[in-house]
Amino acid sequence: MRICVAHETVYRYERPAKSVIQTLRLTPRSHDGQHVVRWRIDVDQDVRLSQSEDAFGNISHAFVAIGSIDSLTVRVEGEVETHDNAGVLHGVIERFPVSLYLRDTDLTRADASIQAFARRSVSEAGGGLAACHALMQAIHERVDVSRDPKRPASGLTEAFVAGSGVAQDASHLFIACARVLGIPARYVSGLLWQPQAQQGSASHAWAEAYVEGLGWVGFDPTLPVCPTVHHVRVAAGLDYLGAAPVRGAHYGGDGESLEVSVAISEKGDRPQAQHQSQN
Known part of the structure; x- marks a missing residue:
C-alpha cells in the first residue's frame, strides 16, 4: 500500500x-x-x-x-x-541488547495494581506470543482509547484507574505490563491510516515486544491488532520521550x-x- x-x-x-x-x-x-x-x-x-x-x-x-x-x-x-508482515519486525537498526527494554522509566513504572493486572491478563495464555496477544486484548478492554487529537495523554496510572486515555497511555500500559512479565518492550510513534473511521487517521502510537523465536513484534492495543499496512513506523524508544x-x-x-x-x-x-x- x-x-x-x-x-x-x-x-x-x-x-x-x-x-x-x-x-x-x-x-x-x-x-x-x-x-x-x-x-x-x-x-x-x-x-x-x-x-x-x-x-x-x-x-x-x-x-x-x-x-x-x-x-x-x-x-x-x-x-x-507498506507491506503486511503480521506485525513481525525485520531490518530495523538495533543498537542495544534486548535486555535494555526491560528497564523501567518514569512513564512506564507499574504500581502494584498494574502488576497484578499484568499477571492476571496472561494467566491462561502461557508465555511468548500468546501472552502478548492476551495482554493487548486485556488493555484494549480495560482502557477506552480516545482518538480525539486534542486530548492530552493522561499518564500511566491515571489512565489505568480511569479506564480511559489516548494511544500513548495504552502503549505505555502495554510496555509496563510486559516488563512486569519479563518481556522486553518498547514504545513506537508513527502514523495510522484508517479510511473508514472518523478521527481515525493521524499520529499514532503502539508498542513492540520481543518474542523468542520471532524477534520484535508490534502490538497496537488501541485497535487491537498487530501493525498492518495502515501503520507507518517512525521512531521507537523506551517510552514516549525517546520517540x-x-x-x-x-x-x-x-x-x-x-x-x-x-x-x-x-x-x-x-x-x-x-x-x-x-x-
Missing part, C-alpha cells in the same frame, strides 16, 4: 521568541515492512536542518532559529509503501500555542486531515 502523508506543526507566540530549538523525529526509516519512497521536511525560518541518528537508530533532525519569531511552521510531506515526534524549547516567546495538522491518504485518495491545538 502507498500511503501519502502531509504533516504540519505551527508554533505561535504572543510575544516574539528570541530563539527556538527543536529536535524532530518525524522521518521514518525503511525496513522489511515499509519502504520510504520520498520524504521532505521544511521549516519556514532561516535555519539549517542538521540530520543525525539518535541512540535508538531513529532519524533525528535539529535546528535553531534565532531572531524575533512570532510563529514557526514545520512541514513534512512524503510517501511510504516523541517534536521536542524543544524557546527563549522568550511568552504565550506559546501549538497547532498540529496531519493529512493521510492512500495514493490516489483524498487525504483525511486531523487538527490539534494546544496552549
